[in-house]
Amino acid sequence: MAEAPMAQSYPTRWKRPPVLLTHPVWRKIILLGGLVYLVLAIQTVEVDWQRVYLGLERGWRFVQGFLVPDFTSRWNDIYAGLMESLTMTVTSTVAGILISVPIGIGAARNLAPAPVYLACRGIITVSRSFQEVIIAILLVAMFGFGPFAGFLTLAFATIGFLSKLLAEEIEDCDRSQIEAIRATGASWWQVVNYAVQPQVMPRLVGLSLYRLDINFRESAVIGIVGAGGIGATLNTAIDRYEYDSAGAVLIIIIAIVLVVEYSSSYIRRWVQ
Amino acid sequence: MNTQVPGAQSSWQFRTPKQTLLRWLGWFWLVALTVFCWQVMNENTIWAFVIDAPDQAADIGDRMFPPAWSYINNLWEPLWDTINIATLGTLLGILIAVPVAFLAATNTTPSTRFVRPLALFIIVASRSINSLIWALLLVAIIGPGLLAGIVAIGLRSIGFIAKLLYEAIEEIDDKQVEAVRATGASGAQVIDYAVVPQILPAFWGISVFRWDINIRESTILGLVGAGGLGIQLNASLSTLAWNQVAMIFIVILGTVVLSEWVSAKVREAVL
Numbered sequence: 001m002a003e004a005p006m007a008q009s010y011p012t013r014w015k016r017p018p019v020l021l022t023h024p025v026w027r028k029i030i031l032l033g034g035l036v037y038l039v040l041a042i043q044t045v046e047v048d049w050q051r052v053y054l055g056l057e058r059g060w061r062f063v064q065g066f067l068v069p070d071f072t073s074r075w076n077d078i079y080a081g082l083m084e085s086l087t088m089t090v091t092s093t094v095a096g097i098l099i100s101v102p103i104g105i106g107a108a109r110n111l112a113p114a115p116v117y118l119a120c121r122g123i124i125t126v127s128r129s130f131q132e133v134i135i136a137i138l139l140v141a142m143f144g145f146g147p148f149a150g151f152l153t154l155a156f157a158t159i160g161f162l163s164k165l166l167a168e169e170i171e172d173c174d175r176s177q178i179e180a181i182r183a184t185g186a187s188w189w190q191v192v193n194y195a196v197q198p199q200v201m202p203r204l205v206g207l208s209l210y211r212l213d214i215n216f217r218e219s220a221v222i223g224i225v226g227a228g229g230i231g232a233t234l235n236t237a238i239d240r241y242e243y244d245s246a247g248a249v250l251i252i253i254i255a256i257v258l259v260v261e262y263s264s265s266y267i268r269r270w271v272q
Numbered sequence: 273m274n275t276q277v278p279g280a281q282s283s284w285q286f287r288t289p290k291q292t293l294l295r296w297l298g299w300f301w302l303v304a305l306t307v308f309c310w311q312v313m314n315e316n317t318i319w320a321f322v323i324d325a326p327d328q329a330a331d332i333g334d335r336m337f338p339p340a341w342s343y344i345n346n347l348w349e350p351l352w353d354t355i356n357i358a359t360l361g362t363l364l365g366i367l368i369a370v371p372v373a374f375l376a377a378t379n380t381t382p383s384t385r386f387v388r389p390l391a392l393f394i395i396v397a398s399r400s401i402n403s404l405i406w407a408l409l410l411v412a413i414i415g416p417g418l419l420a421g422i423v424a425i426g427l428r429s430i431g432f433i434a435k436l437l438y439e440a441i442e443e444i445d446d447k448q449v450e451a452v453r454a455t456g457a458s459g460a461q462v463i464d465y466a467v468v469p470q471i472l473p474a475f476w477g478i479s480v481f482r483w484d485i486n487i488r489e490s491t492i493l494g495l496v497g498a499g500g501l502g503i504q505l506n507a508s509l510s511t512l513a514w515n516q517v518a519m520i521f522i523v524i525l526g527t528v529v530l531s532e533w534v535s536a537k538v539r540e541a542v543l
């Protein structure tokens with residue numbers, strides 16, 4: 001008779017404990033806060049459903065344009081934009097690598113003295129904190145419209161990306177190899193050349209190819225603010241409501257991104 | 273003892289002559305390609321503008337300083353809109369990305385031959401097109417405003433979240449899945465009890481990371497009419513009110529730094 005209440009106290013149903021936010025009170029507070037925010041946020045979004053409904057027809061035309069793209073009627077514009085984008089991508093990546101290698105070495109704590117380190121880290125922070133589009137706006141205002149401003153934008157953005165990752169890679173280097181080379185009486189340049197460079201080279205090649213890929217994607221965007229490239233062509237096509245030409249441009253962008261991505265991953269595997 | 277092995281080189285070389293030649297050729301092609309691209313790119317560059325640039329930069333810098341501090345009162349509402357675009361857009365992206373990720377992961381997809389390529393195509397298409405381009409399209413289609421921005425951010429986020437999430441799903445521990453399946457669980461129950469708990473930390477980490485990126489991107493979406501701070505930026509740029517532009521840049525920078533801090537804290541707590 002004493003066993004019956006004992007058996008009842010065992011729960012017959014199992015409730016799964018939460019994986020995250022295990023504290024019950026905080027869980028409720030955070031969930032409630034999220035809900036309140038959502039209600040407030042959705043209330044401030046004013047949607048003109050009439051306009052959206054009218055737009056559906058245009059949306060359908062865009063889908064049709066994407067499915068049956070028109071490469072021919074604006075081919076000259078598309079070709080010019082594409083050439084600008086591709087040349088801009090190559091030159092800005094090369095220039096960006098050339099500048100970011102010394103900055104990356106300077107931003108590595110194990111190779112550079114403190115003042116150089118701080119200066120290089122400062123350059124990296126400035127380059128990383130602003131978006132490409134904002135830099136492009138400023139540079140277009142300074143250098144005028146066209147791919148030269150785009151080239152500068154992409155090169156500047158490349159510096160922040162590549163130097164930071166290169167510096168981290170150098171800091172992760174195997175110390176014993178550096179010490180071994182230094183023990184032979186090598187100068188600083190020889191240490192960089194014979195101990196650090198062979199260790200970081202595969203990674204540097206991989207990162208450069210990855211940045212090439214990113215720069216092409218970004219070159220399609222900064223054209224919208226006047227920095228040349230295929231983005232300008234796309235912007236014009238959409239302004240003219242030529243959705244079939246816009247579809248063609250988008251398909252070309254997707255195809256090139258795919259080709260660059262696959263070939264760069266192939267080269268990276270081959271290098272590493 | 274001055275004997276030399278026949279055929280051996282007098283000095284040590286790091287690479288064989290053939291390797292040296294190939295590397296030399298590779299570098300030559302790279303330089304040639306760069307020079308060629310430089311020539312093509314700068315065919316239409318007006319160098320007078322480029323030479324003039326330092327003066328222009330000094331002029332713009334002069335006009336930017338001091339920033340129009342009082343202009344910040346016009347920026348609170350666009351700032352709220354910007355944060356909403358990023359947050360609601362991320363939520364929209366998550367809603368679509370989660371099923372796509374499960375369809376794309378080799379261990380949860382119903383069919384590797386038909387469904388998986390389709391899911392991978394969705395991921396690639398979403399990833400290749402920047403959110404500013406999505407916004408450009410959507411403003412033309414559904415009209416300017418917050419909705420276009422939210423949908424643009426959502427569409428761009430699908431590829432990012434789905435790609436990282438399906439990679440996380442493919443890396444889960446199979447033993448747990450087997451154990452749950454051995455209890456007689458259905459397919460949905462296996463996903464609920466064996467897969468989801470394993471990927472939940474990764475899922476929150478990815479989502480917050482994307483939210484952080486989306487805050488950055490939503491600050492400029494207004495340039496093409498999709499709401500937020502970018503609209504004010506566009507207005508100030510077109511009236512050449514550089515001191516207002518400077519103030520907007522300061523607000524954008526502050527928002528980005530803050531969102532990065534929040535995202536780092538959340539990821540630290542989750543992972």
